[in-house]
Amino acid sequence: MTKFSPCLWFDGKVEEAAEFYVDAFEQSKINAIDYYVDSEHQPKGSVLTITTTLAGQEVIxxxxxxxxxxxxxxxxFVECETETQINKLWETLSHNGKVLMEFGSYPFGEKYGWLEDQYGVSWQLILSRTPQSIAPSFLFTGDQFGKAEEAMNQWIEIFGExxxxxxxxxxxxxxxxxxxxxxxxxFRVMDSGIDHxxxxxxxxxFYVYCKNQEEIDHLWDAVTAKGKEWPCGWMEDEYGVCWxxxxxxxxxxxxxxxxxxxxRVMQELYKMKKxxxxxxxxAYEE
Known part of the structure; x- marks a missing residue:
């Protein structure tokens, strides 16, 4: 199992989006679907999460x-192996989406483009001549401009290895x-002096798969030291990134x-931050 998995927050259409992404990427499938067991946040029985694999990467x-x-x-950030592969992926993801950087040749890559898909998720595609893969990319802009290297080093120190x-x-x-x-x-980081x-x-x-309570405690203390605590195990670091x-x-x-x-377990979870x-x-054994 990977240590980190991107988690994408949708307002409905989550089943449609899951099918869309699985069809778009290679080495992809739907692994599991979980449902709401109460009606406090969404209608009982509606989809809570869909766990997918996209290009070999787990995405929730x-x-x-x-x-x-x-x-x-x-x-x-998606690296692609062939022109046929990247052309097809760009065509699929850009359908009803928004182009942020035109798809074409750049000094840093023979073929590259940046877009938001029809659901608002942002993708960067590059022809790298390596097997298709996905990596999160963080853009530090506005008040966060100039902090990319600091954040990268801090995350390495906190999460290890x-x-x-x-x-x-x-x-x-x-x-x-x-x-x-x-x-x-x-993972990738960039600074941008433009206030976007x-x-x-x-x-x-980002899901962080922890070994035990001790690791949860350690990460919680480190990440929220200058960040914020949120319910249900969500923690926000000092840069505004949530884990x-x-x-x-x-x-x-x-x-x-x-x-x-x-x-019972869900009700107990709702009481928690860490x-x-x-x-x-x-709660499970009661």
């Missing part, structure tokens, strides 16, 4: 409601582009095959 689609909107501050692969600087010392890995997964009028949003967050602490066995606690148990695994397991 959350049916959360209208509270948050996607912004290009976080995009998904990280390495800076390369950094390309602007003349003023800010980051033109940088690639780093954490737990073997690639957007910043990071909870519409794109969710989960464990691989938590899915079993919310299993819809036993609605009464799932309801995840308390013992409390969730107790």
């Amino acid at each position: 689609l959350l049916n959360g409601g209208p509270e948050f909107n996607f912004t290009p501050a976080i995009s998904l 990280g390495k800076v692969e390369y950094v390309q600087k602007n003349p003023d010392g800010t980051v033109l582009q940088a690639l780093f890995t954490m737990h073997g997964q690639p 009028g957007f910043t990071f949003s909870m519409a794109t967050s 969710q602490t989960v464990t691989s066995d938590m899915e079993a606690l919310f299993n819809n095959s036993d609605p009464e148990r799932a309801y 995840i308390d695994l013992a409390a969730l397991r107790k």
